[in-house]
Amino acid sequence: MVATSATSSFFPVPSSSLDTNGKGNKVCSTNFAGLNPMPNSGRMKVKPNAQAPPKINGKKVGLPGSVEILKPDNENLQAAPAPRTFINQLPDWSMLLAAITTIFLAAEKQWMMLDWKPRRSDMIMDPFGLGRIVQDGLVFRQNFSIRSYEIGADRSASIETVMNHLQETALNHVKSAGLLENGFGSTPEMFKKNLIWVVARMQVVVDKYPTWGDVVEVDTWVSQSGKNGMRRDWLVRDCNTGEIVTRASSLWVMMNKLTRRLSKIPEEVRGEIEPYFVNSDPVIAEDSRKLTKLDDKTADYVRSGLTPRWSDLDVNQHVNNVKYIGWILESAPAGMLESQKLKSMTLEYRRECGRDSVLQSLTAVSGCDVGNLGTAGEVECQHLLRLQDGAEVVRGRTEWSSKTPTTTWDTTTS
Secondary structure (H helix, E strand, C coil), rough: CHHHHHHHHHCCCCCCEEECCCCCCCCCCCCCCCCCCCCCCCCCCCCCCCCCCCCCCCECCCCCCCCCCCCCEEEEEECCCCCCCCCEEEEEECHHHHHHHHHHHHHHHHHHHHHHHHHHHHCCCCCCCCCEEEEECCCEEEECCCCHHHEECCCECCCCHHHHHHHHHHHHHHHHHHCCCCCCCCCCCHHHHHHEEEEEEEEEEECCEEEEEEEEEEEEEEEECCCCCCCCEEEEEECCCCEEEEEEEEECCCCCCCCCCCEECCHHHHHHHHHHHHHCCCCCCCCCCCCCCCCCCCCCCCEECCCCCCHHHHHCCCCCEEEEEHHHHHHHCCCHHHHHHEEEEEEECCCCCCCCCCCCEEEEEEEEHHHHCCCCCCEEEEEEECCCCCCEEEEEEEEEECCCCCCCCCCCCH
């Protein structure tokens, strides 16, 4: 009622009344002529036959003096769409920015590769150091850059770094050939029979050690050695000069992973590996000299209490063969390590050791007086790595020569 009264103050509102005949017919318009509003009613005066506004709420109204009652429809109830502005007409910027970012990242990656290759021409054929098969699919080749953490006090790569490169290329060779099963260098047939490869003998000749920032190229291949052995050879070259800096040859045999005993090569395994054998001579002539067995009386230096760390174990749960080299050199005299460089090494692996083993390293120096190692030209050493109970793990022989004088690091500060 209040709303009706308020509305009627502005617009004429039809009132319904019954006709005098009593038939109940409604009259849709009312003539306001002759009606005089109360002088002090407080309402706005409405003139008779006053014309209503031409539109109300966007709709045309009826004749003057009357108001047509409009029924609400669905169109009037719906919210009016937002006005079209410049911002509303812009595209979805998030998708556009994502596309531009992707394009720029791809272009930057390509540009970095193009800009990198000319400065590192030695890495063009193997830019990511992943390796590749060459020479009719029989030789595996991989490049390595010498990192700052792989060099020693003399600014050159350590012998452990060289040996790690050899081991890495050997495993990648097997992997790239499609023969690497769920094991450390095991072929599918070897995995079925619980067989693994173990190194029995290793010979290494180092003519020159690379330095920090150098890039070396490592080639490796395999050949047959007797009925139950396999020989693996390596050639390491300086990528810049093509000069051979390291040669290595090794003998590998099979061992049962469960019984830890040596095994013959099954015919199924032989069928897997024989297609990859190269008919070639070893890169190093075999050193047939017998390795001397040392004891506490014949050794000049003894280092005891050597134990493997968890990181020294490989996936076959025995100590990695490269770790043995570090242990052997633990008993080498410090004066020789400072003034001499290791130029050749022959190792015979007799036994494996595990995480709970405790070892001793023994070294005997020959060819010079022990007290004059700093001035000696050529030095030869005999080595033995054994368990505490006396069981031999590795026998070895190393040959050393005087280091070439190099520029030392300037560690002084002004």
